[in-house]
Amino acid sequence: MFGIRAGKAFDGDKVVPGGALVLVEDGRISAVASASAPAPDHCDILEVPDGTILPGLVDAHVHLCADGTDGTLDRIGEPSPDGLMDVIEQSLRLHLAAGVTTVRDLGDRRFAVLEWRSSSRSRGVYPSVVAAGPPITSPGGHCANMGGEATGTEQLLAAVRERAERGVDVVKIMASGGFATAGTQVMLCQFTLDEVRAVVGEAHAAGLPVTAHAHGLPAVHMAMEAGVDGIEHCSFLTDRGLSQSAQDLARLAEAAIAVCPTVGFVGTLRPPPNAAATLAKTGLTFEQMIQARKRSVAEMHAAGVRVVSGSDGGIGASKPHGLLPVSAAFLVDAGVRTVAALASATALAAAACGLGDRRGRLRAGYDADLLVVDGDPVADIAALTRPVAVFAAGRRAA
Ligand SMILES: [Zn+2]
Numbered sequence: 001m002f003g004i005r006a007g008k009a010f011d012g013d014k015v016v017p018g019g020a021l022v023l024v025e026d027g028r029i030s031a032v033a034s035a036s037a038p039a040p041d042h043c044d045i046l047e048v049p050d051g052t053i054l055p056g057l058v059d060a061h062v063h064l065c066a067d068g069t070d071g072t073l074d075r076i077g078e079p080s081p082d083g084l085m086d087v088i089e090q091s092l093r094l095h096l097a098a099g100v101t102t103v104r105d106l107g108d109r110r111f112a113v114l115e116w117r118s119s120s121r122s123r124g125v126y127p128s129v130v131a132a133g134p135p136i137t138s139p140g141g142h143c144a145n146m147g148g149e150a151t152g153t154e155q156l157l158a159a160v161r162e163r164a165e166r167g168v169d170v171v172k173i174m175a176s177g178g179f180a181t182a183g184t185q186v187m188l189c190q191f192t193l194d195e196v197r198a199v200v201g202e203a204h205a206a207g208l209p210v211t212a213h214a215h216g217l218p219a220v221h222m223a224m225e226a227g228v229d230g231i232e233h234c235s236f237l238t239d240r241g242l243s244q245s246a247q248d249l250a251r252l253a254e255a256a257i258a259v260c261p262t263v264g265f266v267g268t269l270r271p272p273p274n275a276a277a278t279l280a281k282t283g284l285t286f287e288q289m290i291q292a293r294k295r296s297v298a299e300m301h302a303a304g305v306r307v308v309s310g311s312d313g314g315i316g317a318s319k320p321h322g323l324l325p326v327s328a329a330f331l332v333d334a335g336v337r338t339v340a341a342l343a344s345a346t347a348l349a350a351a352a353c354g355l356g357d358r359r360g361r362l363r364a365g366y367d368a369d370l371l372v373v374d375g376d377p378v379a380d381i382a383a384l385t386r387p388v389a390v391f392a393a394g395r396r397a398a
Contacts, residue, residue: 001025003045004389005035006053008376012347012361014339015378021045022053024368027394032362048372051388054342055360056101056127056369058349059324060260061232061310063107064091064116064129065146068313068320070270073180076109077145084112085121091314091321092126096397098322099387101369102360104130104310104353106172106211106232110147114166125395128369130353132172133163135213136199138190142178142213156195157202164206169354171203172232175212176219179275180315186278187216187237196226209354211258217243224251230258230352232310234300235293241282242292249303258352260310261297263334264327265318272316294334301336308352309345325384332381339378368394 002024009020011032019035023043039045066072067087079087095103105113113131116122122129134148136159141149150159163171175196177184184190191199196212203210204227211230212223215237223231231252236244252259271279271286279289301307309331311323324345331341350360358367370391375383390397 006051007049008052010054012055013343024394029366055346056371057099057345058102059100060104060308060349062103063314064088064105065109066314070316088116094321095127099371101392102128106132108133130169132170133168135172137174141190142174142181142184153198160202171210175214176216182274189219200227234259253304258306258308262312264330267318269318298335308349329381
């Protein structure tokens with residue numbers, strides 16, 4: 001058994017007044033006591049009086065097979081199988097170093113992430129991986145080179161069944177084209193409503209949630225109509241810019257759909273050619289689009305939509321692995337309260353990943369996925385970028 005005593009604490013949805021003493025045994029949190037509580041006999045305690053303890057962060061949208069360089073999604077099929085395993089491990093190490101103890105991979109190359117997860121290589125100290133396998137997409141569609149092309153209801157149902165058999169945790173479908181794939185139409189749907197409905201029905205019958213990548217307004221509407229559990233990006237994009245109505249937000253909130261806006265970036269965001277072309281069509285500058293996204297996520301949050309944190313980490317130099325603290329800061333910058341932004345990066349994201357009963361909270365019985373940061377992220381969200389110690393299932397990251 002060991003413990004961590006921190007001057008401040010955030011439990012996944014609220015501040016714990018006065019900090020906390022968190023005790024860990026066999027990879028689980030055995031108790032969360034007041035910071036002034038005496039330590040049990042023979043129990044090592046990490047003392048962090050000027051720090052904050054919180055649940056390890058959960059990044060609900062990453063691409064572990066992508067190496068964080070520009071153009072990596074175009075080259076995703078290039079590494080050898082062994083090379084791909086190395087990329088996956090390096091991606092995970094970067095997440096862990098940033099305090100991320102659970103990731104949801106939504107863009108596997110074939111089933112490399114699932115293969116890594118079931119191999120002996122995954123026994124080290126890594127974040128837990130929730131996996132979708134290759135996103136289901138149309139022939140030549142968004143991220144088709146990941147290996148998830150399917151057309152027509154029969155193939156779509158077979159694709160869901162294959163993923164279920166291989167042990168995925170969630171099914172991802174590309175409802176619209178994407179910025180990163182040349183030749184795809186971001187504003188248009190890649191499938192019919194009946195097809196997406198069939199995918200959702202088959203996945204739910206297998207006990208799997210479905211999350212849909214959707215930029216264009218028609219794809220967002222189609223995803224809602226089809227009964228998906230989550231929407232990635234959810235950009236409400238039209239030729240005239242973002243078109244996010246109060247009615248649509250109410251519908252997202254009512255259906256409790258987890259929206260992962262994949263915001264936040266570092267350095268200079270260099271839009272891939274397809275993104276630049278799409279932007280030009282809307283008449284917005286890049287800066288205007290970023291401001292529009294800020295208003296969008298703030299309105300979503302205010303409307304009661306379940307906004308969960310995800311970074312799209314790995315897809316480019318401005319979207320590296322380990323970006324999640326920056327994604328959370330983007331929410332705060334947009335006007336979301338820090339406590340709500342922290343919840344979206346912990347308890348809410350864990351729930352969206354299907355792990356709400358064991359991760360994302362400081363609570364006895366939960367997995368000891370813990371992050372200790374220097375300072376107080378509730379007062380200043382930037383403290384989230386200063387990890388002091390990270391534990392994955394009770395094991396300290398090097
Ligand atoms: Zn993505």
